[in-house]
Amino acid sequence: MVECPICQKTVLLSEINRHLDSGCEAFCDTASSPGLLSCGLNPGCGRPLEVAFISAVDDKERPDRIHHTTPIARPLVKESTKRVFDQQQSCEEGKRDTKTEHTRKRLKPDNAPLAERVRPESFDDIVGQSHLVGPNGTIRKLVNEDKIANMILWGSSGTGKTTIARIIGAVSRRRFYEIGSTITTVTEYKSIIEKASEDVEKERKPSIVFCDEVHRITRSQQDMLLDAIRTGRIILIGATTENPSLTIRHGLVYKCAVYTLTKPKDADVRNMLHGVVEEQGLHSHLLDDELLEYLSNFADGDCRLSLNLLEIACDLSKRDGMTGERLRNSLTMHLNYDRSGDQHYDTISAFHKSIRGSDADAALYYLARMLKSGENPLFIARRLVVATSEDIGLANNVLQTYATSVYSVLEKLDIQDAQASLAQL
Numbered sequence: 001m002v003e004c005p006i007c008q009k010t011v012l013l014s015e016i017n018r019h020l021d022s023g024c025e026a027f028c029d030t031a032s033s034p035g036l037l038s039c040g041l042n043p044g045c046g047r048p049l050e051v052a053f054i055s056a057v058d059d060k061e062r063p064d065r066i067h068h069t070t071p072i073a074r075p076l077v078k079e080s081t082k083r084v085f086d087q088q089q090s091c092e093e094g095k096r097d098t099k100t101e102h103t104r105k106r107l108k109p110d111n112a113p114l115a116e117r118v119r120p121e122s123f124d125d126i127v128g129q130s131h132l133v134g135p136n137g138t139i140r141k142l143v144n145e146d147k148i149a150n151m152i153l154w155g156s157s158g159t160g161k162t163t164i165a166r167i168i169g170a171v172s173r174r175r176f177y178e179i180g181s182t183i184t185t186v187t188e189y190k191s192i193i194e195k196a197s198e199d200v201e202k203e204r205k206p207s208i209v210f211c212d213e214v215h216r217i218t219r220s221q222q223d224m225l226l227d228a229i230r231t232g233r234i235i236l237i238g239a240t241t242e243n244p245s246l247t248i249r250h251g252l253v254y255k256c257a258v259y260t261l262t263k264p265k266d267a268d269v270r271n272m273l274h275g276v277v278e279e280q281g282l283h284s285h286l287l288d289d290e291l292l293e294y295l296s297n298f299a300d301g302d303c304r305l306s307l308n309l310l311e312i313a314c315d316l317s318k319r320d321g322m323t324g325e326r327l328r329n330s331l332t333m334h335l336n337y338d339r340s341g342d343q344h345y346d347t348i349s350a351f352h353k354s355i356r357g358s359d360a361d362a363a364l365y366y367l368a369r370m371l372k373s374g375e376n377p378l379f380i381a382r383r384l385v386v387a388t389s390e391d392i393g394l395a396n397n398v399l400q401t402y403a404t405s406v407y408s409v410l411e412k413l414d415i416q417d418a419q420a421s422l423a424q425l
Contacts, residue, residue: 115307118276119163121170126160127272127303128264133164139259143171150229152214152238152253155261158302161239164261165210168237175199175207189224197233206235214238215247222249229255263301270296272303273310282310286317286324294328344375348383356391364423381407
């Protein structure tokens with residue numbers, strides 16, 4: 001028994017907290033005398049609790065200076081208030097945990113886009129990458145032999161980089177951590193690497209860390225991954241649409257094998273769309289072979305884009321009065337182009353080769369594509385000046401003077417007034 005520091009009532013030691021929370025109204029022992037705090041260690045000792053405790057520690061040094069002191073009182077908090085606070089705190093922690101788990105979990109199949117619902121789950125279902133994941137593919141052999149090494153998957157959008165990484169994680173039976181370059185913080189990077197280090201000690205083999213858009217992570221994050229690779233704590237699989245040699249730290253590229261993913265052929269994309277229509281039951285008189293042919297050509301080797309277009313076409317086909325021509329006109333696509341990445345150099349290279357091969361239609365196409373995508377017209381004019389020297393040369397040396405004149409026109413006029421000059425050249 002102990003004495004309450006507020007009301008001086010005698011309360012069981014195990015009930016003192018609940019007694020204080022109730023406002024000194026409950027859990028009282030009225031049968032006992034409210035004078036002294038009984039010693040809980042030795043029942044019946046007859047000394048206050050403080051006296052018993054201090055005497056046990058320092059009885060020889062201070063035998064005469066021990067006095068009964070009232071313990072410091074707790075703030076009076078109602079039980080209901082305390083429980084509400086605890087519930088709110090646990091609720092907030094639950095929300096944070098739920099949110100973290102939600103960001104890491106993929107969407108459920110019913111809510112996911114068509115491209116996610118039909119994502120391949122084995123190497124045999126991947127379209128157009130037989131040189132890597134086919135029966136004799138390089139990556140497939142490494143996975144089957146359990147000799148997975150650090151790698152970077154380099155290819156354009158919709159070629160299967162993320163799918164290959166996830167299948168590697170599933171087939172290899174290793175722990176698989178997936179991080180995003182734009183949504184994962186430095187703290188989460190450290191946490192993932194620490195968990196992967198613990199996995200090495202438990203399972204005796206490194207875990208796989210997949211980093212999508214690895215070219216966009218910061219230098220400090222690249223250093224963290226590089227250090228984990230050097231010590232053998234993780235196996236890194238990176239995915240990028242940019243040239244790794246130009247956008248990723250040299251030390252990281254040096255430690256990884258770079259595999260190039262090619263664009264699937266239009267025929268392969270068309271066959272994939274046929275299979276998806278049959279598998280998902282997307283039957284409509286408008287989703288015929290002609291439309292699937294149109295979608296496969298329209299996607300330009302991007303499997304994800306072709307599936308997204310198919311899903312849109314399926315929804316549009318259910319509208320009243322929809323025709324095949326109206327359906328095709330409703331499907332639009334932006335040009336995949338960036339002024340500082342691979343598309344910039346690939347397009348200008350194709351432009352040069354078209355001029356060198358005397359293919360006027362192709363040259364005009366790439367010129368229009370660059371202008372439509374917002375390329376700097378002065379850059380195009382400079383490349384035309386170079387082309388007149390390198391690709392044409394003495395065959396028609398007058399064109400160099402004309403190209404220089406077009407460049408001067410562009411410096412003085414707006415592109416809307418000078419684009420005809422570029423096309424004529």
